[in-house]
Amino acid sequence: MGISGRSDGGKRSALSALASYFGDALSTGDAVRQAHGHDESYHEAALPDAVLFARTRDDVVDAVRLCHEHRLPMIAYGTGTGLEGHVSAIHGGLSIDLSQMNQILRVSPEDMDCTIEAGVTRLQLNSLLRDTGLFFPIDPGVDASIGGMTATRASGTNAVRYGTMRENVIALTAVLADGRVIKTANRARKSAAGYDLTKLFVGSEGTLGIITDITLRLHGIPEAISSAICTFPTIAAAMETVITTIQMGIPVARVEFLDEVQVAACNRFSGLSLKEAPTLFFEFHGSQASVAEQAESVQMVALGAGGEDFDWATDPERRASLWRGRHDALYASKALRPGAVVWATDVCVPISRLGECLIKTKADIVASGLTAPIVGHVGDGNFHVTFVLDPERPDEFAIAKDVNSRMIERAIALEGTSTGEHGVGVGKIGYMNAEHGDAIDVMWQLKQALDPHHLLNPGKVLPPRDGFPQGVSYAE
Amino acid sequence: MGISGRSDGGKRSALSALASYFGDALSTGDAVRQAHGHDESYHEAALPDAVLFARTRDDVVDAVRLCHEHRLPMIAYGTGTGLEGHVSAIHGGLSIDLSQMNQILRVSPEDMDCTIEAGVTRLQLNSLLRDTGLFFPIDPGVDASIGGMTATRASGTNAVRYGTMRENVIALTAVLADGRVIKTANRARKSAAGYDLTKLFVGSEGTLGIITDITLRLHGIPEAISSAICTFPTIAAAMETVITTIQMGIPVARVEFLDEVQVAACNRFSGLSLKEAPTLFFEFHGSQASVAEQAESVQMVALGAGGEDFDWATDPERRASLWRGRHDALYASKALRPGAVVWATDVCVPISRLGECLIKTKADIVASGLTAPIVGHVGDGNFHVTFVLDPERPDEFAIAKDVNSRMIERAIALEGTSTGEHGVGVGKIGYMNAEHGDAIDVMWQLKQALDPHHLLNPGKVLPPRDGFPQGVSYAE
Numbered sequence: 001m002g003i004s005g006r007s008d009g010g011k012r013s014a015l016s017a018l019a020s021y022f023g024d025a026l027s028t029g030d031a032v033r034q035a036h037g038h039d040e041s042y043h044e045a046a047l048p049d050a051v052l053f054a055r056t057r058d059d060v061v062d063a064v065r066l067c068h069e070h071r072l073p074m075i076a077y078g079t080g081t082g083l084e085g086h087v088s089a090i091h092g093g094l095s096i097d098l099s100q101m102n103q104i105l106r107v108s109p110e111d112m113d114c115t116i117e118a119g120v121t122r123l124q125l126n127s128l129l130r131d132t133g134l135f136f137p138i139d140p141g142v143d144a145s146i147g148g149m150t151a152t153r154a155s156g157t158n159a160v161r162y163g164t165m166r167e168n169v170i171a172l173t174a175v176l177a178d179g180r181v182i183k184t185a186n187r188a189r190k191s192a193a194g195y196d197l198t199k200l201f202v203g204s205e206g207t208l209g210i211i212t213d214i215t216l217r218l219h220g221i222p223e224a225i226s227s228a229i230c231t232f233p234t235i236a237a238a239m240e241t242v243i244t245t246i247q248m249g250i251p252v253a254r255v256e257f258l259d260e261v262q263v264a265a266c267n268r269f270s271g272l273s274l275k276e277a278p279t280l281f282f283e284f285h286g287s288q289a290s291v292a293e294q295a296e297s298v299q300m301v302a303l304g305a306g307g308e309d310f311d312w313a314t315d316p317e318r319r320a321s322l323w324r325g326r327h328d329a330l331y332a333s334k335a336l337r338p339g340a341v342v343w344a345t346d347v348c349v350p351i352s353r354l355g356e357c358l359i360k361t362k363a364d365i366v367a368s369g370l371t372a373p374i375v376g377h378v379g380d381g382n383f384h385v386t387f388v389l390d391p392e393r394p395d396e397f398a399i400a401k402d403v404n405s406r407m408i409e410r411a412i413a414l415e416g417t418s419t420g421e422h423g424v425g426v427g428k429i430g431y432m433n434a435e436h437g438d439a440i441d442v443m444w445q446l447k448q449a450l451d452p453h454h455l456l457n458p459g460k461v462l463p464p465r466d467g468f469p470q471g472v473s474y475a476e
Numbered sequence: 477m478g479i480s481g482r483s484d485g486g487k488r489s490a491l492s493a494l495a496s497y498f499g500d501a502l503s504t505g506d507a508v509r510q511a512h513g514h515d516e517s518y519h520e521a522a523l524p525d526a527v528l529f530a531r532t533r534d535d536v537v538d539a540v541r542l543c544h545e546h547r548l549p550m551i552a553y554g555t556g557t558g559l560e561g562h563v564s565a566i567h568g569g570l571s572i573d574l575s576q577m578n579q580i581l582r583v584s585p586e587d588m589d590c591t592i593e594a595g596v597t598r599l600q601l602n603s604l605l606r607d608t609g610l611f612f613p614i615d616p617g618v619d620a621s622i623g624g625m626t627a628t629r630a631s632g633t634n635a636v637r638y639g640t641m642r643e644n645v646i647a648l649t650a651v652l653a654d655g656r657v658i659k660t661a662n663r664a665r666k667s668a669a670g671y672d673l674t675k676l677f678v679g680s681e682g683t684l685g686i687i688t689d690i691t692l693r694l695h696g697i698p699e700a701i702s703s704a705i706c707t708f709p710t711i712a713a714a715m716e717t718v719i720t721t722i723q724m725g726i727p728v729a730r731v732e733f734l735d736e737v738q739v740a741a742c743n744r745f746s747g748l749s750l751k752e753a754p755t756l757f758f759e760f761h762g763s764q765a766s767v768a769e770q771a772e773s774v775q776m777v778a779l780g781a782g783g784e785d786f787d788w789a790t791d792p793e794r795r796a797s798l799w800r801g802r803h804d805a806l807y808a809s810k811a812l813r814p815g816a817v818v819w820a821t822d823v824c825v826p827i828s829r830l831g832e833c834l835i836k837t838k839a840d841i842v843a844s845g846l847t848a849p850i851v852g853h854v855g856d857g858n859f860h861v862t863f864v865l866d867p868e869r870p871d872e873f874a875i876a877k878d879v880n881s882r883m884i885e886r887a888i889a890l891e892g893t894s895t896g897e898h899g900v901g902v903g904k905i906g907y908m909n910a911e912h913g914d915a916i917d918v919m920w921q922l923k924q925a926l927d928p929h930h931l932l933n934p935g936k937v938l939p940p941r942d943g944f945p946q947g948v949s950y951a952e
Contacts, residue, residue, distance in 0.1 A: 108828060153672075181917060181919055182914050186911070188856075189827070191895065193629075193904065194911075196676060197918060219725070249695070249729075289765060381850065417662055423665065440670075
């Protein structure tokens with residue numbers, strides 16, 4: 001990738017040092033490198049030179065020290081379920097796979113928190129928590145690792161009630177570029193003691209340090225859960241319902257928008273028979289009385305905005321089948337065209353701008369001729385477009401690229417962000433200057449202070465910027 | 477303070493450049509400098525060389541550029557209501573008073589957010605918001621500026637429900653040490669686009685930049701509010717009630733603990749007739765039905781733990797008089813000894829450790845012979861000790877210092893923090909190495925990246941640390 005510097009011996013000696021230190025835990029086989037060079041996105045794969053299956057934090061420290069000494073790039077790898085090319089090794093180097101670091105280190109039901117290793121996945125965690133009456137609410141859909149979710153500031157369907165990883169990571173331990181280990185905070189629920197390093201590492205996508213363990217906030221499993229679904233004559237009417245619901249302070253746990261294309265896809269894929277119109281899915285958590293009150297309030301709001309067929313499901317089976325449909329939306333989209341690949345992208349805007357952003361984006365999709373269902377965590381102002389593309393048709397990708405660019409520029413112009421929850425990776429890096437302006441210089445200054453050789457996940461998050469050296473030398 | 481370097485002409489020429497640029501907006505009068513050299517704490521005053529009353533962000537930029545050029549320290553000043561010596565000018569320099577930057581720049585009821593200048597105070601903001609049905613919940617007691625509350629990561633009585641400044645600042649604009657201006661984020665409720673600069677500046681106490689305007693999250697004024705008060709035979713019984721309440725997910729808006737010394741002080745000061753025992757004050761926000769449900773649930777929990785005289789006040793007048801008593805707790809403490817000064821300190825621990833931390837601290841206070849009521853935002857694990865001291869008795873200060881140190885060491889040993897909400901300033905700086913270990917090096921690296929000459933509020937937050945230069949030269 002145009003990076004040059006050290007002699008060829010550099011990389012070879014780095015890999016041989018790693019191999020002799022780690023033995024079988026290091027793999028340079030093609031299949032393993034292939035599996036670690038890409039995520040679930042359409043972004044081009046870029047293979048690491050080797051993959052380390054780390055078993056302990058000490059493994060990570062030792063690997064980082066060796067890589068630091070030899071100037072070999074390092075890419076933290078969780079489950080590979082990212083959507084913006086976060087794990088592709090665009091400058092080669094070592095992929096550090098954390099999936100074997102999957103111990104739950106402690107759970108405190110009294111404090112409603114736990115500490116886990118980075119490779120624990122969210123389903124694994126929730127399965128272990130079941131007997132405590134607690135759960136970890138952040139749900140990006142796939143069964144991602146908590147380390148990856150932390151590194152990408154993940155959120156998902158119930159962030160409107162429970163927040164994102166930003167609000168639910170209490171502290172973390174990270175291995176810095178030179179092998180130093182820091183713990184960003186203790187377990188207190190709040191602190192005014194110094195800079196908030198926790199939040200600096202949440203969302204840094206492995207570019208400031210490799211996160212090895214994480215203290216998480218947990219929540220009580222609600223006494224009662226109910227769902228509702230409602231269709232609307234227009235996107236605007238659905239958005240009016242969302243805004244009023246939030247403004248009234250109704251503590252909805254989930255409020256999801258599906259456009260009529262997405263509803264049709266879900267009907268077909270999941271055997272549902274929903275009306276194919278702009279639709280909102282709601283979920284309510286609380287006591288029996290509170291859940292009933294929330295559903296009644298939302299029903300009133302929805303009907304006032306022109307909603308139809310408000311259907312309130314307390315029956316767990318019916319609720320599960322509705323939400324299974326929503327959860328499988330990505331697969332449903334993919335199934336719209338046999339052999340298709342999907343390109344999932346997201347933006348987030350202030351909720352008052354959501355209607356405008358959605359309507360204009362939808363019009364642009366229709367004009368483009370592409371198939372691209374829309375689904376959104378609209379309580380946060382966040383929505384996704386899933387382009388369903390023929391892998392043999394580069395012209396479709398080119399059109400999708402333009403629609404995506406216009407959507408992102410629209411979101412930024414509406415005081416929003418280029419990504420609400422997927423992260424930057426390589427996919428959104430081209431929009432970072434437009435979104436952040438001079439604040440990018442500050443991000444670069446922080447990066448250079450902590451990783452002056454740009455060894456941690458190079459080429460991600462931070463765009464080229466005047467005044468910041470791009471020609472760092474890696475082992476070649 | 478032992479800092480030397482430039483010749484005497486440096487500071488004089490800096491002040492003369494500021495005076496000729498700003499005219500009457502710059503003051504070097506003794507009274508003004510006196511007023512800006514200390515906060516509401518017992519910490520020793522240290523006077524700035526001059527005070528600038530900034531009227532616009534451009535004033536701040538121009539002042540910072542001049543100070544940067546002349547290597548003159550800069551201290552942002554809001555209302556001077558801090559408690560750990562945050563504004564004392566221990567290396568001299570320019571105090572930048574932001575109180576005249578008090579415009580509400582925009583309010584969006586639909587998005588439930590607003591953007592304000594840093595000098596707006598919380599009461600000013602809430603008074604202007606009243607007609608919108610929204611409020612800004614963070615309530616540290618005094619009428620602090622929002623800029624100061626942001627810079628110190630303030631919280632207060634209802635953080636248990638609404639979070640602290642950390643959760644309620646959406647974005648901010650800061651002037652960096654060299655005069656560059658950055659906006660840390662847009663208005664989207666969530667974003668995965670790059671490093672979280674907002675949270676880095678929240679709580680940085682003016683050491684990374686001067687915050688000039690802030691975008692805040694607002695909340696709907698609840699339909700119904702009610703309060704309850706309950707006394708307990710022991711601190712442990714009160715703590716058991718708090719833990720169970722939080723675990724059950726009852727969304728209390730406030731849960732405040734007062735020890736029997738504090739209750740006696742409040743009785744005397746505010747004309748109340750509360751039983752002088754460990755006491756919890758609760759406040760509930762929500763719909764009429766939800767508020768009633770919350771109060772009933774908490775009553776059951778409290779009685780189960782041995783609570784007595786659970787008194788549930790929906791009558792606004794009675795509720796107001798109870799909470800006025802709580803709000804005036806600091807003045808009530810002060811009034812315990814005529815002519816006394818108060819030294820307020822705070823720590824925060826995981827809630828499961830709160831009983832132990834409170835009971836041991838209380839025993840230490842009793843053994844010390846000092847008068848020191850305890851009051852706490854116990855839903856967060858946060859409590860305050862208010863030493864009530866005779867200003868003529870240095871021996872009392874020495875004893876208080878020891879009790880305070882032991883309390884902080886105890887809190888850190890219990891996986892807590894040296895300050896839950898007051899901040900570091902100069903008062904807690906001596907505990908930062910013990911609390912953060914090697915993470916302090918990272919804080920120093922960030923500081924040096926953004927403020928290499930240590931011009932922004934020098935001597936605050938970051939403790940002396942091997943490997944980081946302390947002998948920075950200021951204009952003399």
